[in-house]
Amino acid sequence: MHTRHEDIEDWFGFSLKHLILILLGITLFGIYIGILFYGENSLAALEELKREKSRLEKEAVYLRNDNQRLQKRYFELLQLTGD
Secondary structure, eight states, X not given: OOOHHHHHHTGGGXXXXXXXXXXXXXXXXXXXXXXXXXXXXXXXXXXXXXXXHHHHHHHHHHHHHHHHHHHHHHHHHHHHHHO
C-alpha cells in the first residue's frame, strides 16, 4: 500500500523536492522575462525611446527650417533699416 507521500513523489516521475525546484525555476524565469519586457531597461522602454528619437529628429528639422526662415526675415529687416 502506498502512502500519500509516496503518491506525491510519483507525480510526473519526479520527487516532491524536484517538483518544487522545477516550479521555483519556472517562476524565476517568468519574473526574468517580465523584467525583460516591462522593466526599466526593457523592450517597451527601447520602443518608447525610438519613438521619442523619431519625434525629436522631426522637431529638429522643423526648427532648422524655421530658424532659416527667421534669419532670412531678420536680414531682410536689417537691409530695410540699414539703407
